[in-house]
Amino acid sequence: MNTPRYLLRSLAWHGKAHLAAGLGAAVATAVLTGALLTGSSVRRSLRTLVEQRLGATEYVVSGRGFFRAALAREFSPEWRAAPLVVLEGSIAHEPSGRRANVEIYAVDAGFYAFHRADAVPPGVGRALLSPALAAELDAKGGDAVLLRFEEPTAIPREFLYGRKEDTARTLRFTLGEAVSPAAMADFALRPRQGDVRAVFIPLDRLQRDLKLTGRANTLLLSGSGSAAALAARLRQRFKLEDAGLRLRSRPGTGEIVFESESSILDDRTAEAALAAGKRLGILARPSLVYLANTIAANGRRAPYSLVAAVDERTLAEINSDRAPAPTKGAPVLLNEWAAAELGVKPGDRVTMDYFLWSANGELHSGKADFEASGVVPIRGLAADRDLAPEYPGITDKTSLSKWDPPFPIDLKRISPRDEQYWQLFRTTPKAWVLLETGRRLWGSRFGSYTSIRFTHGHPQLEPLLSDAVDPLSGPMTLISVRRQSLDAAQGSTDFGEYFLYFSFFVIAAALLLMALFFRLGIEQRHDEAALLRAVGFTTAEMKRLLAAEGLVVATLGALSGAVLAPLYAWLIIHGLRTWWSGATGTRLLSLSADPALLVAGALTGLAAASVGIWQALAHWDAWSPRELAGTASGRTPARWLWSTAWATLLLGLAMPALGLFHLVPAQGAFFGGGLLLLVSFLLRASLWLRRHFVGLEAIPGNRALARLALRNASWRPGRTLVSLALIAPAAFLLSSLEAFRHDGGGETGGFALYAESQSPIILDPSTKAGAEALNLQGLPPLRWVRFRLRPGDDVSCLNLYQPRNPRLLGVPEQFLRESRFRFAGSTGQSAETRKNPWLLLESQQNGGVIPAIVDQNSLVYVLHKRLGDEIELPREGADPVRLKLVAALEGSLFQSEILIAEKNFTRLFPQIAGRRVFLIEGPAGAAGALEEALSPYGFDAQDAAERLRGYFRVEDTYLSTFQALGSFGLLLGTVGLAAVLLRNTLERRRELALLRAAGFNRDALGRLIVLETAAVLAAGLLGGTVCAAIAVAPALASRGALLPVLKLAALAAFIFIFGMAVSWLAARVESRAPLAQALRGE
Amino acid sequence: MLRGVDLTLKKGDGIAVMGPSGCGKSTLLQILGALDRPTSGDVTLEGVDPFTLTEPEQARFRNRSVGFVFQDHCLLPQLTVAENVMVPLMVGEEDTMGPERARKLLDEVGLGARLNHRPAELSGGEKQRVAIARALVRNPKLLLCDEPTGNLDRSTAEQVAGVLERVRREHQTMLVVATHSVEIAARFPRHVELVDGLLEWRRG
Known part of the structure; x- marks a missing residue:
């Protein structure tokens, strides 16, 4: 006889008792490993989608x-x-x-x-x-x-x-x-x-x-x-043409023109070209040609005249190598035609009116005053009709009256003389100003040069310009799309982690049950323990034997769990594809069972189960032979239990209070407060069970039975406490989750519609001219807030991929002042920015960082950042910028994007024109008419409340998942309660038989058993629900919501009824036991 | 429960302890076997006071020097007859002769042919005889039997009592038997009775 043989014999003999413990370990391992497999499967599915959809593209x-x-x-x-x-x-x-x-x-x-x-x-x-x-x-x-x-x-x-x-x-x-x-x-x-x-x-x-x-x-x-x-x-x-740039020789002059097909040269490219010319020793003439609606002087006007802004040297050359006469104001040279039309001589005041296109999408008029510094004949440089870029609708027209520019012109202003000029000189500028003046007046974010003239060519000019223009600093972008996409496939949501959280209660319940069943098995073997002690086994040796048995049970359970785990994971993946597809937005997920994860899960399950076994044996060494042989008498609870029970209660009440006044984050208040309250409840229950002596009554009736039931519940305080520990947390979880559901509600900011267009809309639909041009007359009055859009990755929970290049909105200045939507928090220090965190978008940040606002859900669950953190935003053809997250919106319409001030947006992305995202105030029924009218722009208008519901559906789906798994955990808890109840009934068979012999009828005993169960169930459900109600109070208060009492009552009633059904079965089991057999031996 | 108990045993002594239920017979045996600690007084077995030892030392003391026979035999149902007898050999000093001695003891108690049977296949008397063999496998100095025949019919009880007596004579083991059966007590040379916690000698 040796230890291994003893172990095998014991395992075989007590197999049935160990089966339940093994099942507990198997369930815990299956759920834990299954959660890990789920996360890995989702990531693998996302990777597979990337690889399939990119094909060979790297x-x-x-x-x-x-x-x-x-x-x-x-x-x-x-x-x-x-x-x-x-x-x-x-x-x-x-x-x-x-x-x-x-x-x-x-x-x-x-x-x-x-x-x-x-x-x-x-x-x-x-x-x-x-x-x-x-x-x-x-x-x-x-x-x-x-x-x-x-x-x-x-x-x-x-x-x-x-x-x-x-x-x-x-x-x-x-x-x-x-x-x-x-x-x-x-x-x-x-x-x-x-x-x-x-x-x-x-x-x-x-x-x-x-x-x-x-x-x-x-x-x-x-x-x-x-x-x-x-x-x-x-x-x-x-090559330059790849960036829309070209070098063009002007026949008969030897000049080489450097220009862009966009008709405007951005400043960086222009300056690079000027530097190249300087390096090659070629004289370069930069210019900016603009259209003046009117040039006026001496009460006369010349309409629609081109004006050229050139450098000083060119200006002097145009003026026959004479420097323009000194002027008090900005100098202007007029050609002789214009001078004659306006009756201008040097020193006269000349005014120019011109159009400017504002960032708002409106045409503005600008005006500038000049002083005539000379009159030049139309020859040489002053006769250059080629200086102006090609503007379709303008420069390609044979007469002024045929002009079709993208801005309004009054053809009635054009005189035959003007047409004559056009016929003779076409796009030859009528006036010349200094380049810096022109750039100041007419420069835009797109550039402030229309061309650069090199006085002669050079074989190195084009290569030098090609080198100077970095294709990857503007014209083009190189993306390692495969690597980036595969990195993004890691996901913003770690489903493995989420399902571990969701399944935490199931795992804990299964492990508790495993420890409970193992402990029950040990208690059944007190005779064996007494014998081993009598023959000379030390307590440590006995514990080692039992621990070895437990380890074998745990190992077999963990291995079984690892085998079952793929099935559990398949069930979850199936759920994510179907019932819970609201959380994923895809049906394209599939299970992949990673052997490494199976091993890791099995080992973790084994470790967790081993801890449970160790816990079950923890106080075994304190048992005296009498305790081993008989019922466990209560031990005096340690003093620290009292103080801990009070401390956790006070802290547990304090956390929600702190959350209510926003002194701690609402989530921390909920989790921290809830956990402390639950611990306090269980500690208090433990103390009550061990110390409280329920007096019995000698008066027949239900009250006496109830008191006896309470006394019986404290007979095995550890078992009763385990039952409470299984039920109360489950009740807490299910109650609090229900309270977090979004049953409608959400913050639309007062807007009826959220719309987006595929093509940018340049004109302002809220102006009369814009509405007419966009065919929106006849629609009811609408108020528009228009946002610029840089397309990118969705930063809401709707996107499973990690956003590497977030979607960005430019917020118009006027909207910043309207203080719309609720904020969950901000970094605002002043009273003004605290009241309206939108204003933070205009604040200056250190290091050139751009302030940005994001929705709280995106901040926490997708970007995994906190307020004040910075993120890097890639830019096509430019260096990335850093955004600082200065405020977080609460449950807003903007969960898919990051918002920055429009001013910063146009500076960072000058090439993005128009607006593509719109918030619209007005009747929601206008959506259809708007989509119809704006269909050329691919306009899609969505009910704002419905858009919010789409986001909340993700949250609510996660809550449903959590609840489903929590319910499974509660079911396990009720199974545990049933097991404890049945075990107690069997152990007390002799006692119950005595009660029957003393005159208790079967009905009374049945009621006794049912009352015992009811007491534990009611205590567990009530304790868990009350803790939940206190813990969720801050979150409910901040949403102005109430606890869904009816739903919670229905849930509690269902669990109570299930538990009662089990206790009724236990009562029937007892009532069928033969009286005499049970009493034998007494 | 026990007051003023003074008891001295020599090698080969056999003593029956009598008294009504609840008088402290089992308590006395548990104290003698260092399973329970007296509130005052001491116990010495061949010069060793087990209550001065640490818990592991006490366990080794029991393993080496004391054998127990309980009223309900306490056989482990998952082990065979032979394995039950060898349980004490699983701890303490290694005893290479132990298994052989176990078989011999089972022969002595008349169960040499039932080595591989399980306890469920034995009668009450047979189970008790296995328990006696188990208690003796380490050659203890002291054998404590707590109502060893309490659950047996008269003739089986006589058989078991006979085994105990023979074991005492042949192995020169000190034997203390707690019993409320006068017939069983009569088989032992010395006889005490516990009355109100005090030990009163009736014979020897």
Whole structure:
């Protein structure tokens, strides 16, 4: 006989008793490991989606404008590349009338060859849809569709000369046959877990229609070289035309003109060109040409005249190498035509009126005064009609009366003399001012030069300019899209962690049950313990034997749990795809069982179960032989229990109070306060059970039975306490979760609609002119707040991917002062910014950091930041900027984006024109009419309250998940209570038989057992619910909500009824035991 | 419960302790076997006072020097007859002759042919004889029997009592038997009775 044999014998003999403990360990391990597998499966699914949708793509080069498609051939042999055009737009399916916003990919055969996909590009006039889009539109091959998108334009729309109306382009296609994801039909460059809505059209067709032959705006690349090497190659092969820049020789002059197809040179590029000229010793003449609506002097006016701003030297040369006469004001040279028209001589005051396009989307007039410093003949430099850039609708017209500019002109002002000038001199400037004056008056965020003239060419000029213009500092962006997307697939929400939290109670309940059943098993073997002690086993040796048994049980349980874990994880993944899809927004999740996680989970489950075993044996050494042989008499509770019970109660009450007055965060108040209150409740229950002596009554009736039931509940205080420990926390959890539900409500800020357009809307729809131009007359009065949008990754809980490049909104200045929406917190120090944290967006921050506002949910659960933290925001073609999170909105409409002041937005992203996000005050019923009127812009208006509900649905789904698992935990707790009850009944069989022999009938004994259960259940439910009510008070108060009493009462009633049903079964078990047999031996 | 108990035993002594239920017979045996501690007084077995030892030393003391036989035998149901007897050999000093001695003891008590049987397959008397063999496997100096025949019928009780007496003579073990049976007590040379906590000699 040796220890291993003793162990095996004991395990086999007590197998049934150990089975329950083993099951407890198995459940705990299965749930714990399953949670880990869930997290890993979600991450794996997100990665798989990225890899499927990116195909072979590792890097993307995207242009602010269009570059040579042939650039794709410049990267071999290290990289393969495919050019395409990527646009955002909308699709209308003609047969069904359904519409959707889509990504448009104009591709050729090279796209499919790049991905090594066995597919052919869309045929002539054909479009192909992604499968999800086809299903959504109910589209099939042969159907007609209209694609609408913003027509690309080189001239910035918010530049005076940029087109602001009728900016959409519509193309009609016939659908090809359905294509599968294997044929890259689900291609997407931005990671998202939802369905892909993509349309593939022929590249050459789009190029032709947009007059962009041989051009593309995106390159896909794949290869073995690093991103740095790729960037170096791009810089090497880059040409000026790839950035929309060109060097043009002027015939007959030898001059080389450096200009942009956007008609404006940004300051950095212009200064680089000037530096290049200086380096090569070439004289360079920078200029800015602008249209003056009126040049007036001496009571006369000349309408619609071009004015050129040039440097001093050029001005002097125009003035026949004479420096302009000194003037008090800003000097202006007029050509002889203008001087004659206006009767101007040197020294006369000359006034110019001109249009400026404001950031608000309104046309303003500006005025500047000059002093005539000379009159020049129209010859030489002064006769340069080529100085003005090409403005479609203006410079390409043969007469002034045929002008079609993107701003209003009064044709009645044009005289025959003016037309004559146009016929003779066309775009020759009528006036010349100093460059710095012109830049000051007419410079914009897009630039303050229209061209630079080099007096002669040089073989090194173009190479030097190409080198000076860094393609990756503006015109183009290189993104390691695969690496970034795979990093983003780590997810903003760690589902493994979340499900561990959600399942925490189930795990704890299972472990408690395991320890309880193990302990019950040990207690059953008191005779064995007495014998071992009598034959000379030390307490330590006995404990080791039992611990070894427990360890074997725990190991078998943990292994079983590891085997069951994939099933549990599959169930959760299935839930996330179906019942809980509100939390994920996708059906595209699948289970992947990582063996390493199974092992880790099994080991963790084993460790946790071992702790439970250790706990079950913890006080065993204090048992005397009498205690081992008989019932456990109560021990005097330690003094520290009393003080701890008081301390936890006081602290537990203090936490919610502190949360109510916002002295601690509401979440901390809830969790901290709730936990302390529960601990206090259990400690007090423990003390009551051990100390309180319920006096019995000798008067027959239910009261006597009730007192006897209470006495019996304290017979085994440890068991009763375990039952309470299983039920009270579960009741606490379920009650408090119910209180956090969003049953409607939320802060819409008073706005009825939240709208977004695919194409930017430049004009202000709240002005008369804007409403007319946008076809909004006839609609009820609406108030618009318009936001600039930099598209990016959704920062709400709706996005499972980690946002690497967040969506950004520019908030207009006027809105900052309206103090709309509630804030959860801010870094504001002054009374003003505390009252209205929006004002913090205008504050100056140290180190050039930009202040930003974000919704509290995004801050905590997606960005994982706190107020005052900084985040880095990448920018296309520029250095990243740092944003400082200065305030957090509470339950707002802005959960998908980060907000900065519009002033900062236009400075950081000067190329982004117009507004694409709108908050609208007015009747919600106007949504349909607005969408119809603004359909060329892909306008989508959503009820603001419904948008909020979409966000809350995520939260509520998580709460439902938590509740479902909490309910499972409560079920385990009730099973535990049932086990304790049945065990007590069996152990007390002799006692109960004695009661029957003494005259208690079966009914009375049944009531006794039921009352015992009712006492424990009621205490547990009441204790847990009261603790929850106190803990959630701050959160409810801050939302102005009340505790959902009816729902909680229904939940408690259900649990109570279930527990009573179990106790009724126990009562029946007892009542069937033969009386005499039970009494034998007494 | 016990007052003024003075008792001295020599090797081979056999003493029956009688008294009504609750008089302290089991308490006396538990004190003698260092399973319970007296409020005053001491116990010495071959010069060793077990109550001056630490708990592990006490356990070793019991393992080495004391054998217990309980009223309800306390056989472990999951072990065979032979394994039950060898339980004391699982702790304390290694005894290579232990297993052989266990078999011999079972032969002595007439159960040599039931080595691999489980307790559930034995009669009450047979179980008690296994318990006696277990109590003797370490050659204890003192054998304490608490109502060893209390649950047995008369003839089986006589059998068990006979075994005890033979063991005392052959192994020269000090034997203390608590019993309320006069017939059983008569088989032992010395006989005391506990009355109101005091030990009164009836014979020897």
